[in-house]
Amino acid sequence: MRWWREARFGMFIHWGVYAVPAGTYKGQQIPGIGEWIMNRAKIPVAEYRQFARSFNPIFYDPDAWVRLAKEAGMKYIIITSKHHDGFALFDSKASDWDVVDATPYGRDLLLPLAAACRKHGIKLGFYYSQAQDWVNGGSAAGGKWDPAQQRDMDDYIRNVAVPQVREILTRYGEFPAVLWWDTPVDMNRERADQLIRLLRLKPGIIHNNRLGGGYRGDTETPEQYIPATGYPDGRDFEVCMTMNDTWGYKSYDQNWKSTETLIRNLIDIASKGGNYLLNVGPTADGRIPEPSIQRLKEIGAWMKVNGEA
Ligand code: JFZ
Numbered sequence: 001m002r003w004w005r006e007a008r009f010g011m012f013i014h015w016g017v018y019a020v021p022a023g024t025y026k027g028q029q030i031p032g033i034g035e036w037i038m039n040r041a042k043i044p045v046a047e048y049r050q051f052a053r054s055f056n057p058i059f060y061d062p063d064a065w066v067r068l069a070k071e072a073g074m075k076y077i078i079i080t081s082k083h084h085d086g087f088a089l090f091d092s093k094a095s096d097w098d099v100v101d102a103t104p105y106g107r108d109l110l111l112p113l114a115a116a117c118r119k120h121g122i123k124l125g126f127y128y129s130q131a132q133d134w135v136n137g138g139s140a141a142g143g144k145w146d147p148a149q150q151r152d153m154d155d156y157i158r159n160v161a162v163p164q165v166r167e168i169l170t171r172y173g174e175f176p177a178v179l180w181w182d183t184p185v186d187m188n189r190e191r192a193d194q195l196i197r198l199l200r201l202k203p204g205i206i207h208n209n210r211l212g213g214g215y216r217g218d219t220e221t222p223e224q225y226i227p228a229t230g231y232p233d234g235r236d237f238e239v240c241m242t243m244n245d246t247w248g249y250k251s252y253d254q255n256w257k258s259t260e261t262l263i264r265n266l267i268d269i270a271s272k273g274g275n276y277l278l279n280v281g282p283t284a285d286g287r288i289p290e291p292s293i294q295r296l297k298e299i300g301a302w303m304k305v306n307g308e309a
Contacts, residue, residue: 001218001236003123003177004206007075008270012127012240012279013065014080014247015109017087019284020051023250034281035248038085038134045135045148048085052102057286060109065288066116072296073303076123078180078277081110081168083127083248086135090171094163097135114172125178126168128161130195131185131212136160139186157191162198169201179205184212208238226265230272238275241265243292249281256291259298266299 018035025041032040038048069077082088088098089109100106110126117124131139137151138161144150168176179199184192192213199205209217220237231237243262244253262278269276280292 001206003075004219004275005236007123008275009072009074009266010076010078010238010275010277011065011069011072011074012078012247012277013282014083014127014249014279015089015282016080016083016248017048017051017055017085017284018083019249019282020054022284023246023252029252033248034246034250034253035080035083035085037248039140039142039145042145044146048135049097049102052087052097053104055099055103055284056105057109057282057284058105060112060282060286062109062113062116063119065113066120066122068288068293068296070120070122071300073300073307074122074278076125076177077113077117078125078127078178079110079113081126081128082133082164084129084132084134084140084183086129086133086138088164090168092164092167094160094167095136110168110172114175117175118173123177124172124175125180125206126176127180127182128165128168129182130157130161130165131187131191132183133160141183141185153186154191157194162194165195165198166201169198169205176202177205179207181208181211181217184210187212189213226268227272227274230274236274238277239265239269240277240279242279242281243295247279247281249283249289254291256295259295259302262295263299263302 014035018037021037023034030037030041086097091100091108092098099109114124134140137156192211207217208219208221220235222239226239243257244255246253266276280288282288
């Protein structure tokens, strides 16, 4: 945990096919967080898959993303290797619902990011939605809405989640340094065991408390709020937060927090011994929204004067 405890500040990246509808479906602005649009609007699988044909991040510049994070004083990046919509940003053999098979871009997005992180001395971790998977037959909060989603959960765990977690643990050199699980809907001990076992492939890897099955992981993950004190039992914690009101890109969400608020949050969290994981939601053509870039640069300017190394 040593590097993680000293890090204090990291970049969360929510990126996937949901950046194509970007909050709008059939002309309707869908309320709620952008990466949940498939679930919130009950979009059929076949129809949602069509969005991937417009996921073509030609402006993706992982080196620039890593430099932006580094200049803001961030020490690590956590990116959604697969979110609840099941879409993998890597080349998966366990499903054709990935960037290589389903998009015109056709290349693994994590490989060049890992290379850039290595080059700039930034740690890279992967978020992986192990339980919810609305396309590959994992669970779905609120219930499934399309017969195409019917698949036995244990079949999904064994034949999608396990091989995919093995893929992301073994293809990126020293990374991932963190496995960030999420929303343990329908997880139980037996399902969690199959995943936690894989972590042996990466000795020293840090994982959070959202695996389920009774596992607590290495870190607490308060979300969108700062606890009043550190955790009494000395548990490590990482506050994750958005800069506006969504994690995944939504074209019309302009409710940005001020740079001053973001810096105050960082100070508050660091003073309590925690880490701040601050989110950006890139577009489908591969750009971090300008208001996010601006804030990160302003934080970087403050860090230069007030930060430590
Ligand atoms: C989850 C995801 O569903 C969401 O899309 C995003 O990725 C976020 C970082 O994580 O949402 C959660 C998970 C946990 C809590 C709240 C929202 N929680 O513990 O309060």
